[in-house]
Amino acid sequence: MPDRYSSKHIETWRQEGAVVVPEFFKEEEIREIATDFEEVFPGRKAEAEAMNKKKKGEVGNKLPLQLSGKKMGKTTMEQFRNFENIPFDCSSALNLIAVHPSLIEFARSALRTDDVRLYQAQAWAKFTGEADFDQAFHCDFGNHTLTVPSKDECLNSITFIIYFTDVSEAHGPTHYVKRSDSKSFDGMKRFLKHREDLEHQKELRKFECSAAGPAGTLLAYGIDVFHRGTNLTEPLGYRYAVTSCFKKAGNDAIGYTAWPWHFNKPWHKIFEHATPEQLLCFGVPLPGDPFWNEDTLSLAQLRYPKWNMSDYLKPNKSN
Numbered sequence: 001m002p003d004r005y006s007s008k009h010i011e012t013w014r015q016e017g018a019v020v021v022p023e024f025f026k027e028e029e030i031r032e033i034a035t036d037f038e039e040v041f042p043g044r045k046a047e048a049e050a051m052n053k054k055k056k057g058e059v060g061n062k063l064p065l066q067l068s069g070k071k072m073g074k075t076t077m078e079q080f081r082n083f084e085n086i087p088f089d090c091s092s093a094l095n096l097i098a099v100h101p102s103l104i105e106f107a108r109s110a111l112r113t114d115d116v117r118l119y120q121a122q123a124w125a126k127f128t129g130e131a132d133f134d135q136a137f138h139c140d141f142g143n144h145t146l147t148v149p150s151k152d153e154c155l156n157s158i159t160f161i162i163y164f165t166d167v168s169e170a171h172g173p174t175h176y177v178k179r180s181d182s183k184s185f186d187g188m189k190r191f192l193k194h195r196e197d198l199e200h201q202k203e204l205r206k207f208e209c210s211a212a213g214p215a216g217t218l219l220a221y222g223i224d225v226f227h228r229g230t231n232l233t234e235p236l237g238y239r240y241a242v243t244s245c246f247k248k249a250g251n252d253a254i255g256y257t258a259w260p261w262h263f264n265k266p267w268h269k270i271f272e273h274a275t276p277e278q279l280l281c282f283g284v285p286l287p288g289d290p291f292w293n294e295d296t297l298s299l300a301q302l303r304y305p306k307w308n309m310s311d312y313l314k315p316n317k318s319n
């Protein structure tokens with residue numbers, strides 16, 4: 001097991017559905033990623049004032065749902081203004097971080113399998129004043145499966161949110177509630193019956209934990225775990241994050257992105273720098289797979305002329 005995390009982290013993820021690993025990535029590993037964010041989201045500016053911050057002297061709140069004096073958050077389109085699917089038009093640093101070998105390893109251990117697939121990866125920049133980023137507690141399963149989460153977490157999936165800037169409470173850290181505190185299955189019943197159940201939201205607030213941490217911090221959670229985005233209130237603050245979701249290969253119940261649907265994106269950025277194991281996460285057969293023969297090899301090379309296919313060209317030992 002790599003020294004950036006321990007079996008305790010995996011155990012916590014399995015039991016509680018969520019775990020934070022501060023500085024999973026070290027500064028020197030992610031230095032270029034902030035620059036990549038600036039290329040992908042050019043010219044974005046944070047404001048000195050948070051959106052929807054209470055003005056001096058303002059009493060109460062116009063919104064009907066109140067949580068001990070604070071309004072209940074909401075997921076809105078504005079929160080996703082700077083949200084892009086992989087691959088990105090920038091260096092390989094940001095393009096390959098979602099399939100970093102240690103994330104693959106973490107996902108394999110967590111899902112108790114040797115074979116995982118990536119099914120979602122985005123870069124997400126949030127800027128103070130760009131939106132009110134406060135969300136209500138929710139589970140993500142709604143757009144990861146057409147049914148509901150299993151009690152066997154290995155039949156679900158694992159989501160990583162990685163921060164590439166320092167994230168304090170004023171930089172919109174994700175907040176989450178451990179499975180044991182949210183009474184997971186009963187909580188999900190309430191959530192499915194009434195998404196904005198104020199009493200339920202109030203109960204969850206009592207237990208909320210924060211994923212705040214320095215750049216390189218990793219939050220791993222499951223699709224059945226209550227969590228929410230929080231607002232950025234730091235004057236001129238911003239948060240750069242990447243999402244990366246893995247499932248066990250062959251698990252057709254879980255999905256989000258069909259990679260070929262994004263065929264117009266710069267896939268050569270991935271093909272030219274990824275290892276065969278990283279490409280397998282996107283569904284590219286490994287060297288030696290029966291898919292590869294003289295025809296497929298030569299056509300694939302035409303599609304990605306600078307892809308180093310030497311591993312794929314080696315004679316298959318089993319043939």
Ligand SMILES: O=C(O)CCC(=O)C(=O)O
Binds near residue numbers: 075135140227
């Ligand atoms: O950005 C975050 O911290 C979490 C956002 C989130 O949970 C969501 O949009 O589903």
Ligand SMILES: [Fe+2]
Binds near residue numbers: 138140227228
């Ligand atoms: Fe979410």
